[in-house]
Amino acid sequence: MAFTGVAAGMVAMPGxxxxxxxxxxxxxxxxxxxxxxxxxGGLLVHTALAVAGLAAVLVAVPALFGAVQLLGGVYLLYLGVxxxxxxxxxxGTPGDAATAPADSPAARPATAGRSLRQGFLTNALNPKAPVLFLSLLPQFVPAGEPALPRTLLLATMVVAMALVWFPAVALLVDRLGSWLRRPRVTRALEAVTGxxxxxxxxILLVEVVLA
Structure with missing residues (x-):
């Protein structure tokens, strides 16, 4: 129960x-x-690394950790910009995407494949996630119990929560779509997320420079 609460907070935390x-x-x-x-899917990668112990290698090799951090920072900057x-x-466009020319960027919604890829890379390139899992999972393995089965169970719980929470967020946004897709609201959301x-x-890039 304790791990469920911690994991739920970790998954639901805005970021x-x-x-x-x-x-x-x-x-x-x-x-x-x-x-x-x-x-x-990105969380699945991190949990698998933590269970396999590979996250420990990432933490132990500063150059490798810095490379992942650099890639993650650049990718987030790319998405943000x-x-x-x-x-x-x-x-600068009067009206919303529905009134834009058919070949304009605003009129071309993201494909499912592109969205899947961006969601995966955003999470998978987060260098702090494997460190978090590596430090979190062992805290909930009772003394004397085999570590692998328990960490597998805990890792599965995290991924399952993500599979419930993030699609629920997407469905809620879609449900409120008629209001959220108003030009001013859309601009505000784009600006905030950007x-x-x-x-x-x-922040990730600054940490790489200062490391």
């Missing part, structure tokens, strides 16, 4: 994953759910 799912859900329900499944640019484009992703990416 890059949340921002990416919301942004894709604004395009369509399918894109939002695909991004949510991609995030869960893209969201900010979309907000600027919408600001600022969040850019800030998180910048």
């Amino acid at each position: 890059a994953d949340f921002a990416v799912v919301v942004r894709h859900a604004l395009d369509s329900r399918r894109a939002g759910v695909a991004a949510a499944v991609g995030v869960a 893209g969201a900010l640019a979309a907000a600027v484009r919408r600001r 600022a969040l992703l850019t800030t998180l990416g910048g």
Whole structure:
């Protein structure tokens, strides 16, 4: 029960994953759910690394950890700048995406494959996730019990929670779509998610430079 509460808080905490799912859900329900499944897939990678003990190698080799951190920071900056640019484009466009020309960026919703890929990479390239799992999972393995079966169970619980939480977020955003897709609201959401992703990416890059 204690682990369930900790894991639920960890999964539901707003961050890059949340921002990416919301942004894709604004395009369509399918894109939002695909991004949510991609995030869960990234969590599956991290939990598998922690269970296998490979996360310990990542922590023990500073150069490897720094490389992953650099990639993650650059990718989040890429997504953040893209969201900010979309907000600027919408600001200069009278009306919403439905009134935009058919070949304009605003009129081309993200495909499910692209959304899945962005959700996966956003989570998988988070260098702090394997460290978190590596430090968290062993705390909930009772003394004297085999570590592998218990960590597998705990890791499965985390992924299952992500598969419930993030698609629920995507469906809620889609449910509120008629309001959220109003031009001003969409611009605000694009700007907020872009600022969040850019800030998180910048923090990762600064940590690499200062390390």
